[in-house]
Amino acid sequence: MILYLLSIVLLVLLAPILLSYIKATKMVLLFKRPISIFQGYRNFAKLMHKETIISKETSAITSYAPFLVLSPLIVTMFFLPPIVVGSYYVSFVDAFTITGLISLSTFFLMLLGLDSASAFGGMGSSREAFISALVEPAMVLTIFSVSLMAGNLGVGQAGVNLAEHFPKEHMASFLFAGISFFILLIAENGRIPVDNPETHLELTMVHEAMILDLTGVYLAIIESAASIKFIIFASLFASLFMPFGLEFSAPIAILIFIVKLFIIATAVALLEVNTAKLRLFKIPNLLGLAIVFAFLSLITFYVLGA
């Protein structure tokens, strides 16, 4: 139980570091002087000290929504697969619930965008609604396919099962599901081919546009929600698609898990440096690819058993 709580706290603490790490890696690759990987914390501390400015046009939604954006993600943190063998974990919560919790968070984020009556917020919400509507089917199908291979619909249990018996005989469908999930990881977290997290050009903004009106503590909450969302997806990817190294003793297993997270972050950073952002109306092609891979994974599993 202590290990369980400890791992959750660790992941929450790691979340801002991971995002700063991606940014730092990108800066190194672009021959810029990199930011510290603790920049996330500095930003958080700075925002916590600021006063909150609420725009005149907003309603009660603005004062509740930031909390409702963060809380489903925090609840989701408790349902992730274990990172060490023997640690307590919630075995039963299935993918559909986790997808639902993430959608709940997105739902309030989109309302937040529309609340301030500015054109930016509406634009961001509209685009986010478009993207997340297409992400949902791919997500459900991918996790369905993985849980078939793992033999359990519960995400926690699936992670454990995969670690115990790696499905070598289903490698093909496993790989397809992995590709699909990686695309979803990028799309849901607003990374480069889908959305540019560092942009200041309104034409390209999605996530940043929705939160343009927030300052101070509210902004800090939303920023931490974004980083927690990334760590949720990264650790799901690590547990479901890199299921090894759990059987070592606790400190080594945790270390291996953190290394896996950094590998994923590096992959994302490399992808960001090497690709250009897609036009909004090209994004369905990318997400369509994720859907196709999810179907392929299911079909290979059913028909070929591979």
Place this chain on the structure above:
Amino acid sequence: MFIFDTLSLVFVALILFGAIPNIFYSTGYLPHIQRKTHYQLHYFAFIFSMIGVVVSANALVFLFFWELMSLTSWQLILTEAKEKSTIEAARFYFIMTHFGFVFLLLFFLIITDGNLDIDFASMKLIASHFAYPTLLFFFLLLGFLSKAGAVPLHVWLPYAHPAAPSPVSALMSGVMLKVAIYGMFRFLFDVLYPWPLEWGITILTLGALSSLIGVLYALSEHDIKALLANHSIENIGIILIGFGMGMIFDTLGLYTLSTFAFIAALFHTFNHMSFKSLLFMSAGAVLHQTHTKNMEKYGGLIKVMPITALAFLIAAISISALPPSNGFLSEWMIFQSMLSSSHIDNISLKLAIPFAIFALAMTGGLAIACFVKAYGITFLGLHRSTNAKHAHEVNFWMKSGMVLMAFVVLSLMLFTPFYIEWFDKVLVGLGRNSVYGQIFPNGIWNMHSVGINGGIVSPLILFISLLGVTALMMFAYKVFGVKTRVHNAWACGYKTSAKTQYTATGFAGPIRRFFNWLYKPDEHFEKQTIAGHETKFSSSSYEVHVKPLFEKVFYRSVAKAVNFMSYWVYRLAHFEQTRYSAMIFNIMLIVLFSYRVFSNEFSWATFVLEFIVMMISVKILIIGDRK
């Protein structure tokens, strides 16, 4: 004459849950209506007839109450018949509902052998001896689904529901559609029982199509009540997906899974009743205050109508299937029953079901987009018109109706195990084994899927933990005592005004553009440019109308064909006497010539000769000279 088994009683409960808050709401709405006696009479007759349908035990009583339900609701649509469109919508509804009635009548005439007051058991006996059970199934499908509003018989919903007064739309969409679902349960279980596999697949396909098409048309809609009506199509689709999965599992002998899927369908039926009624009530409250159904004229109503806004938010979360709402729980059950399809041996069926999963997941995603649009444009931001500025909270009775309905929604969420136990009893009453013990094996906290290694959800734990975490954070925020300042929104140096906001049309823009092939939108873009500059203009207007594809294909073209035929019938009716005798002569020729065919003396040479003779005779004697 009447039957009070568990199925009937559960549906009576559904009607009462839907109708009692509605009566409160209707009381508050009454001052708005001019023909009060007409309205009250039909309103209560409508509720009474719906209860009559679900408790009737023979065909005659069933058909009587069914027709009474159709006629009273038709009159209720006509309560405020000021606009021409209302009369047209009522006429459309009248035709569609009687289209379905014809098939129901045919169904009953066959399965009762013309003796309309026999009970269900004897109907089953007759039906089992009937040579073409699939014909009966299709009669049933056309009869009930034209009422429930499944694709392609859904076209009347977006016209009829907005035209009715708001309490009636809530009742029609929330409750009346469910009476048709009752009919499916009653007659498929009690009369047509052993189902071929194809029936289940038909219902599953119709459900998946309805859910996707309903939500896609809802997204492109600006009329708030038409938007909700399109969502009814979507939700009926979801119910049918559950129902179809149940039928498929039953045919394949997976009885536990089948019962689970039917419970999911029943649960979603209840959930849709609750949140759709609530949505129509709060949309009606908005409409009552702003006197327009156009969403682009709302905005900022949360500031002046907080209770309505809260009610709409609860219902919107529930209909978007977001946890921990009741809508999420029933969609979760339907998903679980589809995910259990890996137990099916038939490989082609097994490969087909992921497409239904895809449809349902896509529907969920689009429903979220649609309700962000509906809620955000209606209640958030700045007032988009003077009507919205002068709106205020509705009267006590309407508010109490909404609050009561919100309690129904919350009770479905909090007391899920209790309701599931009811639905389980319904299925036991229909001759199944109880699965309640498998859904809630240890206490009420965890809800299990009955499939092997199925998923588990814990509605109460989710609800409590979400509430707890949010409350904790808000408490911390209060304790920190963060300074708060109110200031103008930053809009790049310009001032925010009602016109700088995103519109509903704009919000759905990306999705409309992606589904262009389906919508085929009719766009009008005009701008007054200044001195020929492409980018400088003094005024511009953009309008977009989505063409309903199904209406065009199945209804307008049928109407065209009928029109064409009636023209010829008209010509026929206005012939001269000489032409009538010429026609009789030609008919005699056909009879004489076709005699050869029936007596097996057919040869192509004589056939061609006779055909030419016929043509000449028709041309000269009947058609004559064109003037």
